Each structure stands twice: as C-alpha cells, then as structure tokens.
Amino acid sequence: MHPALSVIFFTTASGAGYGLLAVLGLYALIGRLPQDLGFGLSAMLVALGLVTAGLLSSTFHLGHPERAWRAVSQWKTSWLSREGVMALASYVPALAFGLAWCFPALAPLPLAPLGALAAAFAMGTVYTTAMIYRSLKPIHQWHNRHVVPGYLILALMSGAVLLLALAAVFRQPLPFLAPLCGVLLAAGLTAKWLYWSFVAASVGPAGPASAVGLPGATVRSIEWPHTERNYVLKEMGFQLARKHAKRVRAVAVWAGFVLPAVMVETVILLPEGLAALLAVPAALLMAAGLVAERWLFFAEARHTVTLYYGAASA
Amino acid sequence: MTSLPQATGKKLGLVIDLDTCVGCQACVTNCKEWNTGGHMAPLTDLNAYAAGADGVWFNRVHTYEISDHPACGAAPARTLHFPRSCLHCETPACVTVCPTGASYKRAADGIVLVNEDLCIGCKLCSWACPYGAREFDVVEGVMKKCTLCVDRIYNENLAEEDRVPACVLTCPTGARHFGDLGDPESDVSQLVAARGGVDLMPELGYAPTNKYLPPRPRRDTAAAVPEAEAELSPAPGGFLGWVDRLLSR
Numbered sequence: 001m002h003p004a005l006s007v008i009f010f011t012t013a014s015g016a017g018y019g020l021l022a023v024l025g026l027y028a029l030i031g032r033l034p035q036d037l038g039f040g041l042s043a044m045l046v047a048l049g050l051v052t053a054g055l056l057s058s059t060f061h062l063g064h065p066e067r068a069w070r071a072v073s074q075w076k077t078s079w080l081s082r083e084g085v086m087a088l089a090s091y092v093p094a095l096a097f098g099l100a101w102c103f104p105a106l107a108p109l110p111l112a113p114l115g116a117l118a119a120a121f122a123m124g125t126v127y128t129t130a131m132i133y134r135s136l137k138p139i140h141q142w143h144n145r146h147v148v149p150g151y152l153i154l155a156l157m158s159g160a161v162l163l164l165a166l167a168a169v170f171r172q173p174l175p176f177l178a179p180l181c182g183v184l185l186a187a188g189l190t191a192k193w194l195y196w197s198f199v200a201a202s203v204g205p206a207g208p209a210s211a212v213g214l215p216g217a218t219v220r221s222i223e224w225p226h227t228e229r230n231y232v233l234k235e236m237g238f239q240l241a242r243k244h245a246k247r248v249r250a251v252a253v254w255a256g257f258v259l260p261a262v263m264v265e266t267v268i269l270l271p272e273g274l275a276a277l278l279a280v281p282a283a284l285l286m287a288a289g290l291v292a293e294r295w296l297f298f299a300e301a302r303h304t305v306t307l308y309y310g311a312a313s314a
Numbered sequence: 315m316t317s318l319p320q321a322t323g324k325k326l327g328l329v330i331d332l333d334t335c336v337g338c339q340a341c342v343t344n345c346k347e348w349n350t351g352g353h354m355a356p357l358t359d360l361n362a363y364a365a366g367a368d369g370v371w372f373n374r375v376h377t378y379e380i381s382d383h384p385a386c387g388a389a390p391a392r393t394l395h396f397p398r399s400c401l402h403c404e405t406p407a408c409v410t411v412c413p414t415g416a417s418y419k420r421a422a423d424g425i426v427l428v429n430e431d432l433c434i435g436c437k438l439c440s441w442a443c444p445y446g447a448r449e450f451d452v453v454e455g456v457m458k459k460c461t462l463c464v465d466r467i468y469n470e471n472l473a474e475e476d477r478v479p480a481c482v483l484t485c486p487t488g489a490r491h492f493g494d495l496g497d498p499e500s501d502v503s504q505l506v507a508a509r510g511g512v513d514l515m516p517e518l519g520y521a522p523t524n525k526y527l528p529p530r531p532r533r534d535t536a537a538a539v540p541e542a543e544a545e546l547s548p549a550p551g552g553f554l555g556w557v558d559r560l561l562s563r
Contacts, residue, residue, distance in 0.1 A: 001441070061436075061437075062434050062435050062436055062455075063433070063434065063435015063436075063437075063450070063451075063452075063454070063455025063456055063457075064433065064434045064435050064455050064456065065434075067414070067432070067433075067434040068434055070413070070414035070415070070416075070432060070434060071413035071414055071434060071436070072413075073413070073414060073415055074316045074412060074413050074414060074415050076316070076317055077316045077317055077409075077410040077411075078316055078410060078411050078412055078413045078438075079411070080411060080413040080436065080438055081413035081414075084413060132411075132438070135407075135411070136407075136411075136441055136442055137407065137442075137444065137518050137519070137520075138441070138442065138443065138444035138518065139441065205517035205518065206444065206515040206517050206518060210514070210515050210516070210517060211514060211515055212332075212378065212380075212394065212396050212514065212526075213332075213512040213513065213514050213526040213528060214380060214383055214394075214512075214528055216382065216383070217380045217381065217382050217383035218380065218381045218382045218383075219378050219379075219380050219394075220378060220379045220380075220381075221376065221377075221378055222377050222378060222379050222393075223376070223377035224376065225342070225371075225374035225375050225376055225398075226371075226374065227367070228365075228366060228367050228368060229368070230368055230369075230371075230449065231368070231370070231440075231449045231450045231452075232440070232446040232449060235437065235440060235441075235450070236440070236441065236446065303441070303444075303446075304444040304445075304515065304518070305443075305444065305445065305446030308376055308396075308398060308445075308446060309376075
C-alpha cells in the first residue's frame with residue numbers, strides 16, 4: 001500500500017497525543033498528577049496539539065476536504081466514521097480534564113474521574129483508528145490480530161516517553177514514569193516483533209488462481225490492461241525492495257524502541273537538572289523511529305488486487 | 315445509507331465467459347465511451363497522448379497464461395483473457411467502510427453506486443475492494459466505479475434490445491451476458507448452472523453477484539469429418555489419360 005505521508009503523520013502524531021492524554025489521565029486517577037500550571041498547560045497543549053495536527057493532516061489526503069464533516073454520519077458500519085465520532089467526542093473529556101487540572105479554582109471538577117474518562121476516550125479513538133486497518137480483508141498484513149494491540153501499545157508508549165520528556169523539562173515528579181516507559185517500550189518492541197514475524201510467515205487466503213476463478217490452475221500474468229501505472233497500482237501496488245525493508249526496520253527497532261529504552265532508563269541515574277538532556281532526545285528519536293515503523297506498516301502491506309498484476313501472493 | 319439492504323429485489327449482474335473472450339478490448343472501449351458521458355461522467359484522462367498516461371476506467375482486460383487446468387488439454391498452457399470490473403457483491407465492504415454514505419447498494423436491483431456529491435475522496439472504499447474495481451478521479455476528487463450502466467438498462471430512450479450494459483452490447487464474441495442472477499430461472503442463472511460459473515476470490519466472503527464461466531475443457535483432436543472423395547476418381551481416358559499415366563509413373 002502506498003505510504004501516504006499525511007496518514008503516517010496522522011496515525012503517529014495522534015497516537016502519541018492520545019497516548020499522552022491517556023497516561024496523564026491514569027496519573028490523575030491515582031492522584032499523582034503534579035499541580036503545576038506551566039507543566040499542565042504545556043502537556044495539554046502538546047497532547048491536543050498533536051491530536052489536532054494529526055486530524056487536520058488526515059484531511060489533506062481527501063479529494064474533498066471541505067466535505068470532511070460528512071464523515072461522522074456512518075458510524076453504524078464504518079470504522080473511519082467511528083474514528084471521526086470518537087476523535088471529536090474525545091475533545092470534551094480531554095478539555096474538561098485539562099481545565100480541572102490547570103485551573104482547579106476556576107473549574108472545580110473532580111480530576112480523577114475526568115482523567116479516567118479522558119484516558120478511555122483517547123484509547124478508544126486509537127482503537128477505532130486501528131480497526132480501520134484491522135477490518136480490511138483484502139490486506140492480509142492489516143487484517144490480523146496483531147494490528148490493534150500494536151496501535152494501542154505504541155500510542156501509550158509514545159505518550160509515556162513524551163510525558164517523561166515534558167516532566168524532565170518542567171522538573172516535575174511523576175512516580176515510576178521511567179520504569180513505565182521502559183516496560184511500554186519493551187511491550188511495543190515485542191508487539192512489533194510478533195507482528196513482523198506473523199507478516200513474514202504467512203500470506204493471505206487468496207492467490208492468483210482464485211483471483212481469476214480457476215482454483216488449482218497455474219496462472220502467469222503476460223499482459224497488463226494498461227501500459228502505465230494506473231490509480232490501482234499507484235495506490236495499492238506499492239512495492240518495497242526487501243533490502244530497503246530491512247534497513248527501515250532496523251531504523252524502527254533501534255530509533256523507535258531500543259535506544260529510547262536505554263536513554264529513558266539512564267534518566268533514572270541522572271540528577272533532576274540533567275534528566276531533560278536525555279529524555280527530550282529520547283522522545284525525538286522515538287518519534288523518528290515510529291515514523292519509520294508506520295511507513296513500513298503501509299509499505300509492506302500488500303493488496304489482493306496485485307494478484308491480478310502478477311503477484312504470487314498477497 | 316452504508317448499511318446494506320437486507321435483501322435486494324433483483325441481483326443484476328454480469329456473466330463473463332472466459333472460454334470465448336478473445337481479449338479484444340471492445341468492452342473496455344465501449345464502457346469508456348458510454349460512461350464518460352454517463353452517470354459517473356467524466357472518466358477523466360491525464361496525459362492521454364503522452365508518457366505517464368493515466369485515467370479512470372471501469373473495465374480492464376488482463377491476459378494470462380494458464381496451465382494445470384483442463385482447459386489446456388494436452389497442450390502445456392493456454393491463453394486466458396480476463397475482464398475485470400465491479401462484481402456488485404452481495405456483501406460489499408466498499409459500501410460499509412464508507413464514512414459519508416456516498417457508497418451504497420441499491421435495494422431494488424443490488425447495483426453498487428457512488429453518490430459523487432457526498433464522496434469526500436478518502437479512498438478507503440478502494441482499499442476495501444479485493445478486486446481493484448474502484449478508481450479514483452484525481453481531477454474530480456471523488457471515487458468512481460462501474461454503474462452496471464444504470465443509465466442504459468432502464469433507459470426508455472433506447473431501443474429495448476439496447477437496454478443492456480455497454481460492455482455486453484458491444485462484445486463481438488458474445489462473451490458477456492447481463493441479467494438477474496437472483497432469479498434461478500433467468501437466462502444468466504441457467505447459463506451459470508450449465509457451465510459451472512464461479513465467484514472470484516470466494517475465500518474473502520464478498521459474495522460477488524457477477525459470475526465467471528471457466529474455459530471449457532480442451533479437445534485435443536478435431537471432430538471426425540468424413541474423408542473427402544478423391545478429386546479425380548475415375549481415371550480419364552484418351553490423351554489426358556495417357557498424360558496422367560505418364561506423370562503418375
């Protein structure tokens with residue numbers, strides 16, 4: 001599948017934003033969220049800023065962005081529509097939570113339940129995003145049980161590492177955050193390793209013979225219907241050389257998980273004043289690694305229509 | 315709107331005979347000709363006369379070499395021409411994934427259509443179609459697809475015999491058939507039953523309405539024809555007889 005930059009940016013940025021909201025909500029739930037206006041405003045701005053920038057970016061690949069509002073109407077059947085509904089709905093608990101946290105005098109609202117609600121809506125939205133891909137039967141690399149856990153864990157993981165960087169900059173104490181980041185980075189790498197093993201070891205149920213309705217036959221494409229690449233091939237016939245996939249995967253593993261994990265755990269050893277020097281680069285490195293991971297998620301996905309153009313499997 | 319109808323009154327669709335299709339592209343051409351002025355008009359072309367030519371087509375004909383199939387007989391392989399277009403599935407995920415309600419399946423006849431005024435051009439429906447039937451129009455910014463010539467089959471301005479999809483009307487070998495596949499007594503249903511018509515990629519569960527007739531098993535010998543009578547059975551006499559005997563010696 002064609003790796004469109006707008007969708008890669010949307011899923012990674014909004015994933016990190018929702019993950020950050022979710023981790024903040026969990027700290028509010030256990031009553032360990034530090035009351036600091038600068039930290040609170042910055043964290044909420046980063047979280048909602050990432051979410052909003054991601055949502056806006058996702059409209060850039062539309063043919064008619066001005067009609068995007070129509071996309072919330074078909075929530076009964078469409079995961080994309082459900083994502084739109086959840087994304088809009090999640091602003092309500094997120095903003096209420098932000099108000100209650102940053103301006104407790106102005107908005108004397110119960111912080112713990114609002115945090116839990118904001119976290120639930122945030123992760124719910126990430127779930128709907130993942131289900132858009134999970135539900136597409138023609139793409140075996142998406143239509144499998146590894147996709148939803150991957151999206152959820154990576155969102156929480158990137159949110160936690162982002163929060164660690166923010167907490168270090170503002171020198172705010174958040175108990176157990178560095179160990180939590182380490183656990184989530186390990187979980188994220190495990191989820192992706194399971195996904196990559198699955199993708200390497202299996203192909204979808206349909207093949208070139210069933211594509212033309214002649215099961216059992218050997219089918220070899222000898223002439224395409226067109227001499228140049230058409231929409232179908234440009235959108236769904238993206239081909240990635242194996243050596244490039246290996247390199248991008250190495251970038252995703254090292255920048256997205258391994259190095260950030262080492263840096264995040266080293267933060268524990270550093271005095272408070274120096275933590276930001278390691279936590280901020282760790283978050284930036286992880287972001288780059290996750291962009292590589294998401295690019296691969298699209299580039300390695302193969303659509304059944306390629307069976308008509310000579311692919312042996314999809 | 316993107317909820318599928320419980321049942322459709324008719325199941326209009328195509329039956330495509332892979333035995334007789336010769337890959338002439340006439341259906342492709344007439345489809346483009348009719349539909350670029352039809353319900354989903356225009357079928358935009360880009361760089362039509364230069365490198366990088368691209369454009370929207372509803373019907374594409376592939377060519378394959380097939381082997382390990384009864385249609386090959388004793389020969390190692392044979393050529394298969396394969397027209398590919400929307401199959402107007404009974405459970406079309408292209409419809410249910412649509413976030414705006416632009417994609418829909420008609421309850422009356424089962425035809426899958428796009429309302430271009432509602433389409434936001436997110437392309438998700440084209441991802442959801444296993445058969446690559448939907449093509450995005452980059453100029454109009456909306457998705458386009460086969461309409462089963464909805465603007466021909468009910469068109470009272472056309473002579474009754476012309477009220478069939480453009481691809482069916484134009485096929486010079488009679489490889490394309492149109493009718494109600496929901497009615498077991500219809501000509502197309504009878505044809506599918508007689509020839510063992512099949513679904514494409516049934517594993518994915520889209521339940522296509524269109525059916526494909528596999529190529530017939532190949533005969534490796536020609537039908538027996540009585541030996542032709544010798545051209546000059548009675549030997550001529552006289553001078554010609556003498557020449558004939560001389561030359562035949």
